Amino acid sequence: DTGVSQDPRHKITKRGQNVTFRCDPISEHNRLYWYRQTLGQGPEFLTYFQNEAQLEKSRLLSDRFSAERPKGSFSTLEIQRTEQGDSAMYLCASSLMSGLDSPLHFGNGTRLTVT
Amino acid sequence: DQQVKQNSPSLSVQEGRISILNCDYTNSMFDYFLWYKKYPAEGPTFLISISSIKDKNEDGRFTVFLNKSAKHLSLHIVPSQPGDSAVYFCAASGGFGNEKLTFGTGTRLTIIP
Numbered sequence: 679d680t681g682v683s684q685d686p687r688h689k690i691t692k693r694g695q696n697v698t699f700r701c702d703p704i705s706e707h708n709r710l711y712w713y714r715q716t717l718g719q720g721p722e723f724l725t726y727f728q729n730e731a732q733l734e735k736s737r738l739l740s741d742r743f744s745a746e747r748p749k750g751s752f753s754t755l756e757i758q759r760t761e762q763g764d765s766a767m768y769l770c771a772s773s774l775m776s777g778l779d780s781p782l783h784f785g786n787g788t789r790l791t792v793t
Numbered sequence: 794d795q796q797v798k799q800n801s802p803s804l805s806v807q808e809g810r811i812s813i814l815n816c817d818y819t820n821s822m823f824d825y826f827l828w829y830k831k832y833p834a835e836g837p838t839f840l841i842s843i844s845s846i847k848d849k850n851e852d853g854r855f856t857v858f859l860n861k862s863a864k865h866l867s868l869h870i871v872p873s874q875p876g877d878s879a880v881y882f883c884a885a886s887g888g889f890g891n892e893k894l895t896f897g898t899g900t901r902l903t904i905i906p
């Protein structure tokens with residue numbers, strides 16, 4: 679168990695640019711989640727996948743955001759035409775399945791700064 | 794609309810004493826509650842959970858208590874150790890388990906040696 683891996687750890691971009699983040703979940707986990715955390719707040723749910731199917735998206739996920747998990751393994755989160763309000767920590771998590779015995783395991787996040 | 798509230802942004806406790814972190818929720822559909830611990834520059838780490846069919850769950854030094862009528866849960870850490878210094882998040886979900894967790898804003902716990 680090597681844990682959830684996120685890349686890059688930090689990203690600085692100019693407003694209007696597109697960015698893409700990658701998440702590699704724990705290998706046997708079939709559920710993958712994206713959360714966003716801003717300063718002084720707890721993580722906020724963005725979306726989650728079961729295998730390659732995206733099962734739910736938050737209203738926080740505007741049209742500029744898209745997430746994929748093409749083969750049910752790693753996932754990407756893309757933000758198009760970034761805005762300063764997108765600056766946050768983007769956290770990925772995975773779990774084996776739904777249920778009380780399968781809590782979310784989080785990666786260390788990608789910190790995005792939009793200048 | 795903050796459905797999960799941690800009203801104490803920070804807490805300082807002497808090493809060896811009990812640390813009590815509190816969490817309130819407003820959504821009566823929540824039936825699964827978790828506590829996560831977060832160190833700087835790391836992601837949250839799962840600590841302990843409880844379902845709404847229980848009122849207490851224990852794991853080593855950590856105990857979570859759930860009072861459904863008051864919509865309140867608490868995390869007790871005893872004895873507190875310096876390595877417990879971190880930000881603690883309370884989270885809740887209304888599904889069968891872990892879908893779409895709603896997190897509180899966190900409490901920064903500092904253990905004083």
